[in-house]
Amino acid sequence: MQASPPPTGSDSDPASVAAACKAHALTPAQFAALRDEATAAKASAYCPYSRFRVGAALLADDGAVTTGANVENASYPVGTCAERVALAKAVTAPGGRPRAFRAVAVASDASPPASPCGMCRQLWVSLSPVSCLLSPVSCLLVPFPFPSARSLVPRSLGPAADGRSIREFCDPHVPVIMFGGDGGFVVLTLQEVRLGFFLPGLDRGVASAKRADVPSVRSSV
16 A cells, blocks of 8 residues: 655744654754755755756764765766765765764755665665655655665665674664755655655656756766
């Protein structure tokens, strides 16, 4: 049975922000910082082909924030999503990788929010169950009862049951936060974001974002 769409709201609504913070043990200051950092990172996106900008920000348990933006290539699969850029930077940081992530924020120009791609979900599944705050125009606070992160990507690759687990950066309740161009946000846990789950109207949101007044960029490659 298909689940009904999550309720929506705006991060300009204090009640929506307070509910998201309470649900994921974040302070309003942390929520605002993640939104601002992810939105700022979006400006660094290299996306001359789709012109679809995405920025990401990770909050580590020590308070450090690592950002990333999507990097495209003429051969589309070669490009890298903002979430994976930020995760790779954080995990390979010269000063030592974080013990855990508190939250992940992702910002795009789409409205409603763009759902995470399968490759990003695979990486999250490998690192650990993560919760998601998706956000372009809406605030989705949804308690979908998925038993495990693996239900997100049913046939995903992951640590074998031989003790060599790499799920060392997040506990099961860490939120991933995605922000949109107009300040909305969505809240879903990684367990809650099912494989193939996309928000209603997503295609329209992406199309409108591509039509927005974004300066045309010509590839230098």
